[in-house]
Every structure is written in C-alpha cells, then in structure tokens.
Amino acid sequence: MKNTLTINLLCKVKLLECRDNWHLLENSDNPFATIVMAHLQTKATKHNPDERFRQKLYLIKRLYEKGYTERDILLLFRFVDWMMALPPILEQKLEYHIEEYEGEQKMPYVTQTYRAIRDRSLEEGFQKGIKQGIQKGTQKGTLQNEQKNIVQVLNIRFGQISKQLVKIINTIEDIAKLEALFTNVITIESVEKFVQVLDNVLAESTTVSPQTNGHNAVSSDTVF
Numbered sequence: 001m002k003n004t005l006t007i008n009l010l011c012k013v014k015l016l017e018c019r020d021n022w023h024l025l026e027n028s029d030n031p032f033a034t035i036v037m038a039h040l041q042t043k044a045t046k047h048n049p050d051e052r053f054r055q056k057l058y059l060i061k062r063l064y065e066k067g068y069t070e071r072d073i074l075l076l077f078r079f080v081d082w083m084m085a086l087p088p089i090l091e092q093k094l095e096y097h098i099e100e101y102e103g104e105q106k107m108p109y110v111t112q113t114y115r116a117i118r119d120r121s122l123e124e125g126f127q128k129g130i131k132q133g134i135q136k137g138t139q140k141g142t143l144q145n146e147q148k149n150i151v152q153v154l155n156i157r158f159g160q161i162s163k164q165l166v167k168i169i170n171t172i173e174d175i176a177k178l179e180a181l182f183t184n185v186i187t188i189e190s191v192e193k194f195v196q197v198l199d200n201v202l203a204e205s206t207t208v209s210p211q212t213n214g215h216n217a218v219s220s221d222t223v224f
Contacts, residue, residue, distance in 0.1 A: 026062075031072050032186055034059060035153055038080045039182070049087055056084040057097055064105055073109050075156050083149065144170075146178035153185045154194065161191060168198065177201050 025033045038059055045052035059080050063073045086094060098110055147170050154161045172178055181194075181201060188194045 029066055031066075031068060031076055032157070034063065034076050035079060035156070035186060038083050039149070042083050045084075049090055052084055053086055053090045053094060056080060056086065057094060059084075060094075060098060060110065061101055064101075064107060070107075070109050077110050079152055079156060082152065142175065143173055143178070146175060146182065147172065150178065150182050150185050153182070154191065157185070158191045165191075165195070168202070172201065177204075 022037075025037050041052065041055040041059070045055060060077060063076055068076070102110060150169055151161065151166050154165075169181075172181070181198065184197050185194060188197065
C-alpha cells in the first residue's frame with residue numbers, strides 16, 4: 001500500500017519525474033505501475049526500435065513475475081502491446097520470445113491473444129495501406145495516440161467508458177493538456193473525478209477559444 005501511494009503521489013506531481021524514480025515502479029506490485037512504465041519507455045525509445053523491443057519484452061515478462069491474475073495480465077498486455085508498437089520484423093521476434101517464455105512458465109495467456117492482435121492488425125493494414133503510413137508521425141497522429149492512451153487506461157481501470165466521453169476526449173487538440181489528463185487518469189479515484197478534471201480542462205479551452213461556444217462542456221448526465 002505504501003509503495004502504491006508513493007507512486008500515485010509521484011505521478012501526480014509530474015509523470016516524467018517517475019523516470020528518476022524508476023526503481024519505485026519496478027518494485028511496485030501495483031498493476032498501474034506497468035502503464036506508467038510503458039508510457040515512459042514509449043517516449044524514451046521513439047527513435048530506437050531495438051531498445052523498444054527489449055523494454056517491451058521486459059514489461060511483458062514482468063507481468064508474470066508480479067503474479068498478476070490472467071485477466072490483469074491480458075488487459076495490461078493489450079495496453080503495452082498497443083502502446084509500444086514495433087516494426088513487423090521485431091513483432092515476429094517478440095512473438096517467438098513470448099511463446100518461448102510462456103512455455104517455460106506453463107502459462108500460455110498471451111500467445112493466442114498476441115496472434116489474434118497481429119492478424120487483425122495485418123488485415124487493417126491492408127485496408128488502410130499507404131494512407132496510414134503517411135499519417136504516422138504527424139501531429140495529428142500524435143494527438144490521436146494521446147487521446148487513445150487516455151481512453152485505453154480509463155477502460156482498463158474502470159471498465160468500458162461511454163462513447164460520449166470518448167467523443168469529448170477526442171475533441172482536445174492540445175498535447176500539453178492531453179499529457180496532463182493522462183497523468184490524472186493513472187491516479188484518479190473514479191470516472192466521476194476524471195470528468196471533473198476534464199471539465200476544468202475544457203473550460204480553460206473555451207476561455208481561450210470562444211468559438212467553441214461551450215459545446216464541449218462535460219455533463220455527468222451524458223457521459224455515464
């Protein structure tokens with residue numbers, strides 16, 4: 001409990017400061033330490049796919065070492081896998097290492113899920129084709145990734161959130177605000193508390209940009 005509280009307080013100050021206290025994250029049994037670690041390593045390995053491969057494999061193995069339930073392992077794996085995307089050749093290498101590791105542990109939780117994700121990704125890749133490649137790395141893509149990160153963590157922590165709340169999150173087009181929201185979503189006590197924070201962010205945006213006419217204001221009646 002003390003370790004979990006330390007991480008929550010630390011991340012409330014500034015998410016990137018968690019990197020200076022990496023040992024707290026590594027030693028924590030709190031499942032959401034994995035989310036913080038994946039987020040930090042995704043940023044740190046942006047231009048280094050080989051290092052991202054190593055860190056991704058480490059985080060996946062860590063799920064087993066921490067003794068999480070099968071459900072928690074699969075939920076956290078899906079988040080880590082989605083956030084820490086790799087080039088196809090490294091994804092294949094990762095699949096091999098995961099399958100080998102699960103064989104040693106006699107806990108084949110991830111392998112089938114991983115293959116299903118890969119098959120679906122290939123299908124979507126053929127459909128989107130070159131357009132997806134062009135958009136990758138653009139500011140729009142960065143915004144969408146930050147928005148998806150927030151939604152994904154909310155879903156993991158509190159169950160499937162409403163489509164209306166997802167829609168509201170997707171209206172935010174300020175990277176700094178999205179990163180601040182991501183920090184909150186890791187430590188926030190409930191969806192209701194998150195909506196209050198979100199409402200404050202949108203109120204600031206409305207003040208700066210009168211053309212929004214207040215249409216983005218959050219109502220608890222519409223998001224739950």
